[in-house]
């Protein structure tokens with residue numbers, strides 16, 4: 375079995391494949407391409423949950439005969455909630471939560487599940503999360519999926535009130551998880567922290583360091599997931 379990794383942008387995809395000395399072959403799938411590296415097929419699916427879900431669904435549907443996927447990973451850089459996940463740290467999601475999927479009401483935000491629809495979270499396999507955290511030193515916690523990057527102290531505080539276990543936010547995990555779940559596959563989310571969640575200061579984003587940390591993280595994660603998908 376192989377592992378599908380979905381990043382947002384090509385720089386993140388290439389950071390993952392660099393853990394194996396680069397991509398070893400590129401395969402076209404509808405709407406994208408898959409870069410083969412070690413046990414991973416890595417695709418840059420675009421920014422946001424909708425692009426991520428579409429890219430994941432097409433990649434899973436196009437798996438070659440005899441090479442099924444056993445796991446899907448959402449990966450890339452993300453914002454970290456202080457003090458749990460400082461800039462430069464690695465986070466592995468024990469819960470992937472859609473933080474802004476729902477309705478604003480007079481009583482505040484109501485998640486989509488409170489409206490009687492769908493899902494607002496997915497839970498990766500706990501033993502796998504534990505093993506990845508042990509192998510990489512990652513912080514474990516909820517990773518939020520947002521469609522709008524948080525840009526103020528008050529919004530960051532509101533997210534932490536609604537999700538006390540949140541350690542990071544990004545924009546794709548829930549979309550990847552939704553597609554993986556419909557294919558009957560487990561999901562994992564790995565984020566290296568490029569910036570603090572809070573007031574927007576793009577000059578303070580440490581993207582280069584976060585991409586280097588992503589390469590390091592995948593080098594350490596590969597043996598763990600290889601063992602796990604063979605069980």
Ligand SMILES: O=C(O)c1cccc(C(=O)CC[C@H]2O[C@@H](n3cnc4c(=O)[nH]cnc43)[C@H](O)[C@@H]2O)c1
Nearest residue numbers: 382383385421422451452453523524543544545546
């Ligand atoms: O400008 C670049 O060189 C560059 C290289 C790699 C990635 C980027 C991105 O802007 C990726 C966008 C991606 O990052 C996630 N992200 C990062 N920080 C946050 C945040 O604070 N809140 C939400 N999302 C964040 C997100 O998943 C985006 O898709 C640029």
